Structures are given as structure tokens and as C-alpha cells.
Amino acid sequence: MQQKYLEKCRELSEMKEKVDMLEQEVKLLHDRNVLLEKSTHAKAWGYHKIAGSSENVSYYTGLPNQQVFLWVVGVFAHCAQCVPSQGLSLEDQVLLVLMRLGLDIHLFFLADLFGIGKNSACKLFETVLTLLVAELKMLIVWPDDISFNAWLPEAFRTKFSRVKVIIDSTEIRLEKASGTTAQSATWSPYKNSNTVKVLIGITPNGLISYVSECWGGKISDKQLVLKTDFTSKLDYGDEVLADHGFDVSHELASLGVTLVVPAYTKGKKQLSRAEVNAS
Numbered sequence: 001m002q003q004k005y006l007e008k009c010r011e012l013s014e015m016k017e018k019v020d021m022l023e024q025e026v027k028l029l030h031d032r033n034v035l036l037e038k039s040t041h042a043k044a045w046g047y048h049k050i051a052g053s054s055e056n057v058s059y060y061t062g063l064p065n066q067q068v069f070l071w072v073v074g075v076f077a078h079c080a081q082c083v084p085s086q087g088l089s090l091e092d093q094v095l096l097v098l099m100r101l102g103l104d105i106h107l108f109f110l111a112d113l114f115g116i117g118k119n120s121a122c123k124l125f126e127t128v129l130t131l132l133v134a135e136l137k138m139l140i141v142w143p144d145d146i147s148f149n150a151w152l153p154e155a156f157r158t159k160f161s162r163v164k165v166i167i168d169s170t171e172i173r174l175e176k177a178s179g180t181t182a183q184s185a186t187w188s189p190y191k192n193s194n195t196v197k198v199l200i201g202i203t204p205n206g207l208i209s210y211v212s213e214c215w216g217g218k219i220s221d222k223q224l225v226l227k228t229d230f231t232s233k234l235d236y237g238d239e240v241l242a243d244h245g246f247d248v249s250h251e252l253a254s255l256g257v258t259l260v261v262p263a264y265t266k267g268k269k270q271l272s273r274a275e276v277n278a279s
Contacts, residue, residue: 044115047091061095062102069094072136079131086120096121097128142209142233156204162239163260165209166202167230167246169221171195172214188217199224201233221245231255 050056054065063069073094080090088096096114099105105113111121143151148164156163174194177183186194195217201210212228225231225248234240236256242248249259 045113047089047095051091060103061098063098069098072132075135076128076132079135083127083131084120084123086116086124088114088116088124093124093128094132097125097132100125101129140208140211143203143207148203151203151205151207153205160204160239160241160260162237162258163204163241164234164238166204166241167199167210167225168243169197169199169224171197171217174217182216185216185218191217193217197224199228199230201230222247226251231257 050060051066054067057066057069058064061069063072070091073090076094077090080093083093092114096110100107100110107121107125108118110125111118114121116124152161171188171191172195173191174186174196176194177186183194186196188195188197196214197217197219198214199210199212200208203209210230210233212224212230215224215227219227222245225246231252234252234255234257238256239258239260240252241260241262244261246259246261249261252259
């Protein structure tokens with residue numbers, strides 16, 4: 001009996017030594033991991049690299065200056081609690097999204113740049129972008145008549161005083177879709193690529209007043225106007241300024257709205273005097 005007791009004590013002692021050694025190893029690995037994390041974050045790209053220079057902030061974000069960037073971050077902060085931060089500050093989260101949008105940098109590269117995982121960068125981009133869209137769409141405002149008249153530039157007051165909006169379409173290139181239906185719907189003959197197409201409207205003084213939902217690049221400018229809710233914004237007597245690709249004069253006329261198409265030089269070297277005066 002005593003022999004068995006001594007053997008058990010010896011086994012327990014050996015096990016305790018092994019546990020102590022393993023605990024020391026775990027602590028060593030933990031400390032090493034902390035040092036590696038600190039080293040990674042010290043080298044990683046982030047807002048701290050460009051803070052203090054509005055020129056750099058403007059280049060990397062596409063925004064006018066640092067003050068506007070920080071305002072956007074402040075707006076985002078109201079809903080940021082539902083975003084997995086991946087260890088990034090609010091400024092870095094917004095910066096990553098704006099660099100992806102404005103500089104067309106691949107998310108895999110941004111992940112390495114900011115020191116986070118590639119899957120984390122993809123999820124962060126999608127989540128933050130969705131929240132920014134929801135928070136910032138308040139900036140796109142269709143002006144009332146009082147505001148419109150107050151902001152109308154002098155150059156418009158003589159001949160274009162009723163031009164409420166200037167419209168054009170913009171296209172954003174996409175990766176080729178896997179399905180043939182999506183490929184066909186997004187193929188743009190104009191860009192010779194797969195795109196999404198958006199109708200943009202600006203006021204005569206340059207403020208963005210309308211942004212449509214996205215459509216496949218196959219859609220024509222005319223259908224883009226008619227299939228969106230753009231015409232519901234117009235009032236009787238308004239004028240819409242657009243180029244010759246927007247053949248919607250009859251449809252707008254039925255609403256009491258006039259389509260104004262400036263003269264263009266296609267097929268000739270310059271405009272005539274009458275065309276210049278009319279424009």
C-alpha cells in the first residue's frame with residue numbers, strides 16, 4: 001500500500017512539473033504574440049500616417065480636406081457599434097473604405113496595408129460602406145423652389161432660369177458575372193465592359209440633387225430616365241438640361257417639362273454663331 005502511495009506521489013510530482021513547464025511555455029508564447037501584434041500595428045498603414053496633412057487626406061480619401069473626413073467619421077460613429085472593428089480605429093475603418101472606392105485598391109492589398117485578415121477586410125468594407133450610404137444619403141437633397149432661385153448662378157438667369165437639374169449617366173466597371181443573364185444585363189456597348197449605370201442629377205450651381213438606383217450597363221440613357229423615379233421629382237414648367245443621348249423630350253413634354261439639349265460639334269469643327277448664342 002505504501003509503495004503504491006509513493007508511486008502516485010511521484011506521478012503527481014512529475015505531472016506538476018510538466019504543468020509548470022507548459023504554463024511557462026504558454027506565457028512565453030503569449031508575450032511573444034503581444035510583441036508581434038505591437039510590431040505589426042506600429043508598421044501598419046492607417047490614418048495616423050496622414051493625419052495633420054489635408055493634402056494627403058484629400059488624396060487618399062477623395063474628400064476636400066481633413067475636416068470633412070473627420071466629419072464623415074463622426075457621422076459613422078453613431079452606428080459603428082454594430083461593426084466588428086478588427087482592431088482598427090473608426091478613422092481607419094472609414095479610410096479603408098474610401099481608399100477602396102476612390103483609388104480602386106484591391107481589398108487583399110488593403111488588408112495587408114492595414115494589418116488585418118483578407119476576409120476581415122472584405123466584411124469590414126461591405127458593412128462600413130452600407131452604413132455610410134444609409135447615413136450620408138441625407139446630403140442628396142432635391143431643392144425647393146425658394147432654395148433653387150436663391151442658388152441659381154447668374155449665367156443661368158437669362159436663358160436657363162427654369163433649368164431645375166442637369167442630368168447625365170455614369171458607369172462603374174464590374175467584374176464579369178458568372179451567369180449569362182447577368183453578363184448580358186450589365187454589358188455596356190459604350191464602355192465595352194460589364195458595368196452598372198447610374199443616373200446623376202446636379203443643380204445649376206453644382207450640387208448633387210439626384211442619384212438613382214443602379215441598373216445594368218445595357219440600359220439606354222432614355223430608359224434610365226423613364227425607369228427610375230427621376231421624373232417624379234419634376235414640376236410643371238421645369239426644364240431639364242441634358243446631352244443628345246437623352247431622347248426623352250416627348251415623355252417630359254407630357255409632364256409639362258422641357259428638355260434642353262445644348263448644341264454640340266459632332267461632325268463639324270465648331271458651333272455656328274446662332275448655336276453659340278442659343279447655348
